Amino acid sequence: MKRLIILLILVLGVWSVTAQTGTEPEPGDPPVAALITISAPDENGIVTISGAAGSVFPAAQVAIKNLYTEEVVYTTAGFTGTFTAQIYGPGITPFWISPAQSIPSNLRNQPGVLPGGPGTIVYGTALQPRSQATITQLIIDGDLEDWEAYADANLRGDLFALTNTESFYLAARKTILQGSQWVIVFSIDSTKYELVIDPFVPQAALIREVEPNIEDLGTLAVYVANTPETIEVRIPLNSLDPLIETATLEQAFIRTGEDVEDVDTIQVAIPAYDEVDGIVYDGGRMQGDFTRFTVAGPLAQGASTWTATGRINQLTFEPGDTVSLELDLTLNVPDLAASQVGLSLIGELSLQPVTVGENGEQNIPALHTNNGWSNVMTPSRLAINNLRGDVVLGQATVPAAQLIRKGDNVLAGMRFTLTLPRTLPSGLYIPTFTGYAQIGDGNLFRWVDNGAFGAGDGVSRLPLTRLPIVLNIGDIASPRLTWTLFYDTPSDGSRGIIAQQDQQYVALSNRVRFNSQTYILPPGEYSIEPYLLNQMPNDYDTTTAPLLPLLFPGGRVKATITRPDGDVDDLPDAAIVQNRLSTDAIDERDRFGAQTPLDTYQLQTATQMYNAYPFDQYGDYAIRLTGNVEDIYGNRYQSGGDYHLLIAEMLDLTPGVLSGSPFFVGDLVFIGGRVAPAFPAEVEVTVRLFPLDGDVIEQTFTGTADSYGFFALGDYVFEEPGEYLIDYEARYTDNRGRLWAASLRSAGVVAQPQTSLIAHGKRGIDGFVSEYRPAWFNTAQYPPQESLSNAVPRPNMPYFIGDVAYIQDSRDSGLYTSLTVQDTTGRYRDWLLGTVDPNYISYPYRLSLSRLSAIDELPFMPVLGGGATTFEPALLSDFIVNQAYAYISVTRPDITLRQFVLGRDDEG
Secondary structure, three states: OHHHHHHHHHHHHHHHHHHHHOOOOOOOOOOOHHHEEEOOOOOOOEEEEEEOOOOOOOOOEEEEEEOOOOOEEEEEOOOOOOEEEEEEOOOOOEEEEEEEOOOOHHHOOOOOOOOOOOEEEEEOOOOOOOOOOOEOOOOOOOOHHHHHHOHHHEEEOOEEEEEOOOEEEEEEOOOOOOOOEEEEEEEEOOEEEEEEEOOOOOOOEEEEEEEOOOEEEEEEOOEEEEOOOOEEEEEEOOOOOOOOOOEEEEEEEEEEOOEEEEEEEEEEEOOEOOOEOOOOOOOOOOOOOOEEEEEEEEEHHHOEEEEEEEEEOOOEEOOOOEEEEEEEEEEEOOOOOOOOOOEEEEEEEEEEEEEEOOOOOEEOOOOOOOOOEEOOEOOOOOEEEOOOOOEEEEEEEEOHHHOEEEOOEEEEEEEEEEEOOOOOOOEEEEEEEEEEEEEOOOOOEEOOOOEOOEOOOOOOOOOOEEOOOOEEEOOOOOOEEOOEEOOOOOEOOEOOEEOHHHOOOOEEOOOOOOOOOOOEEOOEEEOOOOEEOOOOOOEOOEOOOOOOOEOOOOOEEEEEEEOOOOOEEEOOOEEOOEEEEOOOOOOOHHHHOOOOOOOOEEEEOOOHHHHOEEEOOOEEEEEEEEEEEEEOOOOEEEEEEEEEEEEOEEOEEEEOOOOOOOEEOOOEEEEEEEEEOOOOOEEEEEEEEEEOOOOOEEEEEEEEOOOOOEEEEEEEEOOOOEEEEEEEEEEEEOOOOOEEEEEEEEEEEEEOOOOOEEEEOOOOEEOOOOOOOOOOOOOOOOOOHHHHOOOOOEEEOOOOOOOOOOOOOOOOOOOEOOOEEEEOOOHHHHHHHHHOOOOOOOOOOOOOHHHHHHOOOEEOOOOEOOOOOOOOHHHHHHHEOOOOOEEEEEEEOOEEEEEEEEOOOOOO
């Protein structure tokens, strides 16, 4: 009987393992977001992220990144796919979770994207517990009205004082002239101190013990605000006596040099309040029906972090309305000197447009949303890259006197009260925050810079903090997002297709090759789950929180696919349950290259029919894919439309004229080339010329390749200046019924032989800002190696025509694609100076237009018509009055390294 029981247990055990193996994740699968939980944060903001059985594949190495602070932790999953890790992240913090079979040590803890296989982003939900301690409601600003709430603290009509458990507050109606010092004598328990304050100089006060001993105690950071009639001071006491039983204000006087005046002997007990120092706002914290959120970011290149709890008065606005936003900030700055005073904090609030228009139909690029697409296009409808629509709203400042230092932390309350521009287009916008600081009247520096706040090993190349809130300005009811299909499944260098309904608004650009007219894939199973290219930076060295905090599960997708034989697959609609980032490559630079969009954001249904649809017939597929997604605030975004895909075996087509070649008026173009394998394919070549003035000129050439694959269909002469587009299409069906196809696009410029503008690259090297920028150099001597922060030197495109650049052969090396203009007559320079914002400064070298003209490095830049505006051209693309962009084409036969249209010469 015992043998029978053992046998049954073994059989059941084998069946259970087999059943589980059929459904559990495998290497190359993303985590299952539904099986991942995030605990409530503890008092330090630490959360526990746990994956249940089957959340990742067995024994996976799991990387988890806080997309606010850029902190990364690593853990290893168990044999059932369970894992657990702890990391900072209270509130609505986004975490990128990525499993891999092995994560090489050289890829760990690097700025930018996570190494590993496909990942997913999950959000926390619970806010960090708030302290229940009562905060002293005094603001050190020289306005003494708030002392009225502390009747006992009014020692006399012109003198106020109190202590809480952390500080001594003192205020007086007293005039202190510049050059004078205010001297305060006070006792704590049985010890008497003398404190010397210069209210006009941002420096620590001098303190000494005068009873029972006489001893210089050095300096003490005090926080001072003064007006012509008042002075107000907060004196932290924990360094003197953390347990205060009694405190007495003994004496105060003004000292000017050796002279003492206005001696005031007081000898009054200072009332004590059971309160603590904390963040206080003029008029109190925001009240009423506000929206609360949390956000965080790195300090000093990752040496530490800042965090904030925020409040905004509303989420729905009209242009011209007032935005009120508060941030309760905590900066962890253990490297900031304890005696440091004079530090003020400045915050800048901007808006990133998501989509604008009467119905929210126009997606707008912004910093870290514009990599891979654009809403500004050439006449031939190619995407113009590097344009953004960010809107700077304004700044808020927390003066030095109002900062609260608690151990390693600095606390500050920052309030923005800003008016939305009345001409701001209606749409949905995401606020972004940039922190700056200043010591005394010194230079501004970013919180993320190494310096006063410490020194770290590095964070994202262009860090950006998005607030996790969505502003609906103009009451947009049905905003639209652009869905892209097949983005991680390239078609001979092309990447992705967008719906016909979106093509009037946006175009794709993968920066490696111009997307072909026809998207061709060989037979196979492919995901028809859509990508949102505007959600992430799509860049290997930069990460941010997603543009939109989308709700998962949330939204649905519906597909109807018409196959080449006419049959229609009407797929049932499916819920969108999570997002996915990246492919199964450990490092996507090895698959796609470093300068093309990487680690893009995909919506997932987790269903076989949408994740692996069988495209098993040769010919044209018509895909009708529609659906919606929703953010956590209830905004619902419509998406999708009609897509077209050709299933065929790939032909290689080499044109007789190098793709992207520039031409002069009068040049003859050979309409020929070769296909491989060498089939007698039917070939169609369409040439379109978009003149500077006039209608499009179009001519189509057709013919058949010979038995060697060569075709020669004629010649074409460019007779007018402008831009051209040449589309090559080839088709062949072999004796086995297999369709072979090729599609290739060439695009460029037709110029006048004589021109007043001469194109150049740029002097110097990417990432190194210096007044000295040579056109010719060797990186063994220039720039100083320590200036590159261990980055691989990447020269700008050579300045002079004919220059040759020798560069490292690595995935991170290359040329920074930058073109500038030499204006030989001054007409372009004068037009720019008369049209562009006179405060224009180039990035990153901070040069004016006049200086750029003097060194023959004028920028290409689109300009908005009408009156002066601070809006970026991409926000109002219909009002761009010039055509200023550069065609970049770095190719040789059958190999394309870079092909795109550059709209502005800066990063991001």
